[in-house]
Amino acid sequence: MPRMAIYPAPDAPTPQLDGAYALVTGASRGIGQAMAIALAGAGAHVLALARTVGGLEELDDKIRARKGKCSLIPGDVTDPEAIERLGAVILERFGRLDILLANAGDLGELAPLPDVDPKIWSRTFDVNVHANWRLLKALDPALRASAAGRAIFLTSRVGGQEARAFWGAYAASKAALEMLAKTYAEETASTEVRVALIDPGAMRTKMRAQAMPGEDAATLPNPSELAPLVLYAASEDYDGRAERLSFREWKAAHA
Numbered sequence: 001m002p003r004m005a006i007y008p009a010p011d012a013p014t015p016q017l018d019g020a021y022a023l024v025t026g027a028s029r030g031i032g033q034a035m036a037i038a039l040a041g042a043g044a045h046v047l048a049l050a051r052t053v054g055g056l057e058e059l060d061d062k063i064r065a066r067k068g069k070c071s072l073i074p075g076d077v078t079d080p081e082a083i084e085r086l087g088a089v090i091l092e093r094f095g096r097l098d099i100l101l102a103n104a105g106d107l108g109e110l111a112p113l114p115d116v117d118p119k120i121w122s123r124t125f126d127v128n129v130h131a132n133w134r135l136l137k138a139l140d141p142a143l144r145a146s147a148a149g150r151a152i153f154l155t156s157r158v159g160g161q162e163a164r165a166f167w168g169a170y171a172a173s174k175a176a177l178e179m180l181a182k183t184y185a186e187e188t189a190s191t192e193v194r195v196a197l198i199d200p201g202a203m204r205t206k207m208r209a210q211a212m213p214g215e216d217a218a219t220l221p222n223p224s225e226l227a228p229l230v231l232y233a234a235s236e237d238y239d240g241r242a243e244r245l246s247f248r249e250w251k252a253a254h255a
Helices: 030-041 053-065 080-094 118-145 168-187 206-211 223-234 247-253
Strands: 021-025 045-050 069-074 099-102 150-154 194-199 241-246
Touching: 021 030, 021 080, 021 118, 030 045, 030 053, 030 069, 030 099, 030 223, 045 053, 053 069, 080 118, 099 118, 099 223, 118 150, 118 168, 150 168, 150 223, 168 194, 168 241, 194 223, 194 247, 223 241, 223 247, 241 247
Parallel strands: 021 045, 021 099, 045 069, 099 150, 150 194, 194 241
Antiparallel strands: none
C-alpha cells in the first residue's frame, strides 16, 4: 500500500539530475513546458514530446538559452505505433530512461454523464489512460535499465479524491490513471523504479482556463511553482510507491 506522502522542505536544495534522461509528454506548453525547463535546469537531458511543433521549438529555445539539453519529439501520445517505436529508440540510443513525466492530459467535456459525446469520452480515456499504459509498456525496459528510474504521473483531486458533477469523463479517467500508476508501483517494488502521483491543483494553464473560463488566471499559481515537487519525485532521494503529492498540501504545510 502507498505510504503517507513525504514532502520536500521549501528550502531544500534543488536535486541534481546531471546526466539523467527525462521524457516529458505534453511538453509544449503549461505544466509540461515549465517542468521540462526545470528538469533541464537541474541537469537532465530532456526528451520533449508534444504535438505542437511551434511550442516544442519555443521550449528548445528556452532550455538552450539556459545552457540545458533538449531533444524534440513531435508526436501524439495516442499513436500506438509511435509510442512503441519511441521505447525502442530510447533504449537503443541512450541505454536507459531515468525519468518519465507523464504530463499530457485531456479535459474532455464538462457535461452530465448521459450527455457526454462518446467520441470525446473515448478521446479523454485515450489520452489520460490508454496512452500512459502504452508509455509504460514501451518504456518499462528503459526505466528498469536505469539505476533510479522514476515514473511520475500528473493527476487531479477530481477523480482521485472527490467526485464532482459534470466532470465525469476527466474524473473517471484520472481515477483509472491513479490505479494504473499504483499497480505499476507494486509490480516494480523489487526494482529500482519508483512511481509518484502529483496533483498540481488549480494552476495558470490553458486546461484550467478551458474548465473555468470566468476565473481570474492572475490569482492562480504559475506552473513553474510545481518544480520542487516534480524534481523531488524525479530524484534518487524519492523512494515512494505511488505516493500522492499534492501541491496544495505542500504549500499549506509550509505556509
